[in-house]
Amino acid sequence: MAGATTMHLGGNHAARFENKAATSETPLVKWTILAIALTFFTVFLLMPLIAVFVEAFRKGWETYVTALVDPDALSAIKLTLLAAAVSVPLNLVFGVAAAWAIAKFEFRGKQFLITLIDLPFSVSPVIAGLVFVLIFGAQGWFGSWLIDNDIKIIFAVPGIVLATVFVTFPFIARELIPLMQAQGKEEEEAAVVLGAKGWQVFWYVTLPNIKWGLMYGVILTNARAMGEFGAVSVVSGHIRGQTNTLPLHVEILYNEYMFSAAFAVASLLALLALVTLVIKNWVEHQAARSYRDTQESAS
């Protein structure tokens, strides 16, 4: 979000910078840099995106639709949606709680907690998956107890949800911590002095102030939850129709040389990503606007 704001505010600034003879570069430099950037953009971002859709429709509409309504594909869609539907609300609660604790209270080990929140970002998703296998798998710490009680976590839906929650954990907290720290405690203090109870302070004062940041975090969490491959792949066991998410399903189809079907399912994920981007942009715009208001009222 901070990036978004700089971009929005940067607009005028860049124009002024550009129009001054003293600070503007020669056209040659300008166009060379532009050309390099555009080439990169086309080769690495635009072409793959187009390729996904071209390949998906290569064998026509019918093959496309067939690939999507295949029972295994439908089950993968369902599981992906379920993983997202569980991990987003969970991380919403964790993220807000963690950010609240870090931004509004002073306690020992705060820096350590902030570092810990970043762990899922820094650790490879495969390791994240393996950790859960080691804890809950048949040979893991709780393995025998889980088997005795007939609870399946690894190679089952709970494992996939767990892995997804783990890898998406930092998104909301990371988004909210700097925002809440910047806002400080004064408005909350004002509310308490005016007689508001804890939940009233949160609901009427804190939440409205962080809503755009929160929304942004939710969108990122959702995007990652639907697209996660590594961690989920390790704990899933790839049981068709049962423990395959959309990304895993794409891999299986591809490995079986069903390219059109693989790209058809992939196009669905790509479409989700595009929709996410549009929503994200809109939220960023709103956030930048409310940020500007805040700046004005602070000055």
Next chain:
Amino acid sequence: MSIQVKNIHKQFGAFTALDDITLDFPTGELVALLGPSGCGKTTLLRIIAGLEQADSGQILLDGDDASSTHVRERQVGFVFQHYALFKHMTVFDNVAFGMRMKPRGQRPSEAKIKDKVHELLKLVQLDWLADRFPSQLSGGQRQRIALARALAVEPRVLLLDEPFGALDAKVRKELRRWLRKLHDELHITSIFVTHDQEEALEVADRVVLMDHGKVEQIGTPEEVYRHPATPFVYGFLGSVNFFHGRVEGETVRVGDDTLPHEPHDFDHGAEVVAFARPHELDIDTDPASTAGIAARINRVLAFGVTARVELDGINGSTGQHFEVEITRERVLELGLKDGQAVRLIPSRLKVFEREGASA
């Protein structure tokens, strides 16, 4: 409602913010807590409000110990330096907030809330801004809204933390006068924190001067200005000239010069600091004179009714700067010129023992 502060002590790590403070704020008075930044005045105000916990000591509100009462139940109105208005709410909703947060049983009806909000907005003369958002208001308007919001819950005391600190000089002066007028109408016990001595002296019924977590002096603005109890107070309230010297009988010796001083209970030879305000010094141009302190005129600033003369010390007080305020006529009469050597004669001198020198 009266407020009593008893033996309040507050420590932040190794830093002592408040050192055994005991104070009494009688009902209906407007009191200023005045001191330089870091003197503990804001911490004291926040402890009275309940936003901060003291390490030891008591706060008595109307004679009852409030130390264990939650902020919410203390019925205090608090005005923050940076307004702390709710950015996402209109002015109306900001002012109505306190009433709307009351438990269902005590909450007034929306119609009553509406009447009350408009009444308060009229009181702060901003009724026409009810539908605006805080970001659309000027600083002075925001602070008045913040005050209306604090008054909406009918607080028993009003606490203001540097209420005009974030405003420009002109608006600050206006709001000062306005706050005084408002207090005369409402008579609610109020404490406001400021580092601006002019503000404190102009607005408050009484001034509490603080430094380094301690109370230096309490009194009416007249008392603290006319009779400062400590060198700190003397130096903090208005500009001042000081002379380091040693007591010699009826005089204070400053370098080669002497200043007359009324008999006092200082020992012969005691190291002292003598204070005189700029208007308490006169200039003697007679070259033969030996009274007072020798100084050289650096600059004469004579645009107003009173002229300001800036001087540098010579003979023993070298390197020191002095400031004298005399009338314009007097400047013309004496024919003062830059670089001229003159003597400074204090009409009134306040002598304090030099800190740490007696030990």
